[in-house]
Amino acid sequence: MLNPYMPRLAHIVDVVDETRDVKTFILRPESAIRFEPGQFIMISAFGVGEAPFAIASSPFRPELIEVSIRAVGNVTRALHRMEKGDVVGIRGPYGNGFPVDQIKGHNVVFIAGGTGIFGISSFVWYIFEKRDDFSDVYLLYGVRRPSLMMRRYDLEKWRDRIEVFLTVDVPEPGWNGHVGLVTDLLDRLSLPRHDVVFALCGPPLMIKFAYYKLRKMGYGADQIFVSLERNMKCGIGKCGRCMLSNGLYVCKDGPVFRCDQIPERDIE
Amino acid sequence: METSWYSIDKNPLETIFRRIRELGYRVIAPIRLNEDHVVLDFANKFDEVSLDFIRPRNNPKSFLFPNEDTLLYFDYRSQNIKSPLNHSEKLALFCIHPCDANAIYVLDKMLLDPPEDPYYMLRRRNLMIVVLDCEKADDYCFCESVESRVPRVYDLWIVPSSSKYFISIGSRLGSLIIDHLPIKKDRSPEIRELNVKKYSFDWSHLRDLYDNEVWRELSEQCVLCGSCLSSCPTCVCFDVVDRVSHDLNACRRVRVWDSCIFRTFTMLAGGRIVRKSPEERFKFRFYHKFVFIKERYGVFGCTGCGRCISRCSSHIHPLEVVSEVLRNA
Numbered sequence A: 001m002l003n004p005y006m007p008r009l010a011h012i013v014d015v016v017d018e019t020r021d022v023k024t025f026i027l028r029p030e031s032a033i034r035f036e037p038g039q040f041i042m043i044s045a046f047g048v049g050e051a052p053f054a055i056a057s058s059p060f061r062p063e064l065i066e067v068s069i070r071a072v073g074n075v076t077r078a079l080h081r082m083e084k085g086d087v088v089g090i091r092g093p094y095g096n097g098f099p100v101d102q103i104k105g106h107n108v109v110f111i112a113g114g115t116g117i118f119g120i121s122s123f124v125w126y127i128f129e130k131r132d133d134f135s136d137v138y139l140l141y142g143v144r145r146p147s148l149m150m151r152r153y154d155l156e157k158w159r160d161r162i163e164v165f166l167t168v169d170v171p172e173p174g175w176n177g178h179v180g181l182v183t184d185l186l187d188r189l190s191l192p193r194h195d196v197v198f199a200l201c202g203p204p205l206m207i208k209f210a211y212y213k214l215r216k217m218g219y220g221a222d223q224i225f226v227s228l229e230r231n232m233k234c235g236i237g238k239c240g241r242c243m244l245s246n247g248l249y250v251c252k253d254g255p256v257f258r259c260d261q262i263p264e265r266d267i268e
Numbered sequence B: 001m002e003t004s005w006y007s008i009d010k011n012p013l014e015t016i017f018r019r020i021r022e023l024g025y026r027v028i029a030p031i032r033l034n035e036d037h038v039v040l041d042f043a044n045k046f047d048e049v050s051l052d053f054i055r056p057r058n059n060p061k062s063f064l065f066p067n068e069d070t071l072l073y074f075d076y077r078s079q080n081i082k083s084p085l086n087h088s089e090k091l092a093l094f095c096i097h098p099c100d101a102n103a104i105y106v107l108d109k110m111l112l113d114p115p116e117d118p119y120y121m122l123r124r125r126n127l128m129i130v131v132l133d134c135e136k137a138d139d140y141c142f143c144e145s146v147e148s149r150v151p152r153v154y155d156l157w158i159v160p161s162s163s164k165y166f167i168s169i170g171s172r173l174g175s176l177i178i179d180h181l182p183i184k185k186d187r188s189p190e191i192r193e194l195n196v197k198k199y200s201f202d203w204s205h206l207r208d209l210y211d212n213e214v215w216r217e218l219s220e221q222c223v224l225c226g227s228c229l230s231s232c233p234t235c236v237c238f239d240v241v242d243r244v245s246h247d248l249n250a251c252r253r254v255r256v257w258d259s260c261i262f263r264t265f266t267m268l269a270g271g272r273i274v275r276k277s278p279e280e281r282f283k284f285r286f287y288h289k290f291v292f293i294k295e296r297y298g299v300f301g302c303t304g305c306g307r308c309i310s311r312c313s314s315h316i317h318p319l320e321v322v323s324e325v326l327r328n329a
């Protein structure tokens, strides 16, 4: 019988240090996980628990998937203790992902803060591979300090085909890039008014701030997509934890929402 | 469901009880614990069954969606994930009331909505439901105000009247249970009106009152203990927890009943809580039951059984709350 709660095993092929508390895990699932950009999986550290993580790698490489994980609690710390060769449980992919067909042909502006980069990475990779399907593409990415910049190797690669703008809150020696909020970068772009969509992922305050700023700049809520984070235990619309204040499940109806489809109070 | 009715003069319950056991079902029936309490529990003999009750303390959820249900086992040495799904026990709920049958209908909607919850589905597939209609209600009952007076799902629905017993057959299993009984076709019985107070609302306004200030005031009577939700037959929100065996060789993943009224329910890494204030946590329950479930599945997520009111130290009545809120529409 089909049991959606039953994980499959995946081998850790490699572990890459990103920052002090973030590691990237390269996983080889027993069988390839075909996923849409923006979807997530549930990863088990057996005996400790299970938690949701965005798939950060390219949807065109389903046999080897990457997740970047920040150690913040029980499951994430247990995963950080694992090494190459160890085994985790994974199930999914879950969620709706970005509506690629709706976004095709448009200019796309990604706005990401901190670990929020993981939530949009697979979509950036999708665009990278299908570059001609989209107009101008920008990635605005902000972190607290330069040393906290994550997935630098991706950022470097992406620069070949999309415009990447980085910013930090607090500079460190050697940083000669932008200093300030990620939303400040918006003022430096001359964006078209129409045919542009935004994709936000990051800490609640960044999301809120970026959303209201874009609205003030005159963009419609229907031009702004957001990938939300909520407490999740099932990933399939049963445990009730991820429900928004309009009854939608972040795990099943999201995690990507077009901002006109959810109450403003949930855009955080 | 096309309802056709039969009747029988003699009380058929004992015969039905025996027949259910003959068919290989374990019977779960209302059993009197003491003067105040009746519970649903396993019954081997008909004389253990108590039919004089309004609402059992527990409800069908305890059997179909038990607390601490095992989701999987993991063995560290063999790196094997094992599923506990091998369930095939046939269970019969005998003489539950219409509201509790409707609670099962709500659980079906939520848990069998794709992807199906297999732990629930296996038990549900082997469940027999015999509904005994209510002869009385109390101040806490409000099934009639939430479209829940008539059971939506059953194998048999038995309606006692002054002179005979009416029976509606809801499934082939239902007709199998009574195939030896001398029943005859009959008109449909009069469905007794039971509730002391009736509420009728224009529910459509509720959604827009989410941010209304009245919620804060209403939430002040609530101590956020969660008794309302743990006693509720349609509340199935849960947490998932891994338990490691004493020899450290294996772990068991269980799901534990949880509820939206607790702080930790929406807690995220870093300690952020999405619904933090007592007000937000208090009101979410009403929105889930009366708005979200209704919109998604076409049925209220509340059956009017009154358990939450009976357990609450402030006797908070869901529809009194809703009427207070709608007064601000």
Ligand SMILES: Cc1cc2nc3c(=O)[nH]c(=O)nc-3n(C[C@H](O)[C@H](O)[C@H](O)COP(=O)(O)OP(=O)(O)OC[C@H]3O[C@@H](n4cnc5c(N)ncnc54)[C@H](O)[C@@H]3O)c2cc1C
Binding pocket: A040, A049, A051, A052, A053, A054, A055, A067, A068, A069, A070, A071, A072, A073, A074, A075, A076, A077, A115, A118, A119, A228, A229, A230, A231, A232, A255, B264, B267, B268, B269, B270, B271, B272
């Ligand atoms: C769709 C989605 C995608 C995500 N993608 C990523 C990603 O790519 N990378 C990433 O790093 N993260 C991601 N996250 C976040 C990640 O899922 C969480 O960081 C993870 O669930 C934390 O789990 P944990 O067991 O380590 O923390 P927990 O031990 O569960 O603790 C989390 C926090 O909640 C608190 N807490 C939890 N339960 C209780 C309790 N009972 N009592 C008191 N406090 C409690 C703890 O204090 C802690 O701060 C994503 C989340 C979602 C929803």
Ligand code: SF4
Binding pocket: B221, B222, B223, B224, B225, B226, B227, B228, B229, B261, B308, B311, B312, B313, B314, B315, B316
């Ligand atoms: S039982 Fe009453 S006091 Fe306790 S959480 Fe429910 S409504 Fe609040």
Ligand code: SF4
Binding pocket: B228, B231, B232, B233, B234, B289, B301, B302, B303, B304, B305, B306, B307, B308, B309, B318
């Ligand atoms: S909310 Fe109260 S009355 Fe409604 S089904 Fe749950 S326990 Fe019964």
Ligand code: FES
Binding pocket: A231, A232, A233, A234, A235, A236, A237, A238, A239, A240, A241, A242, A243, A249, A250, A251, A252
């Ligand atoms: S994670 Fe369980 S309902 Fe969304």
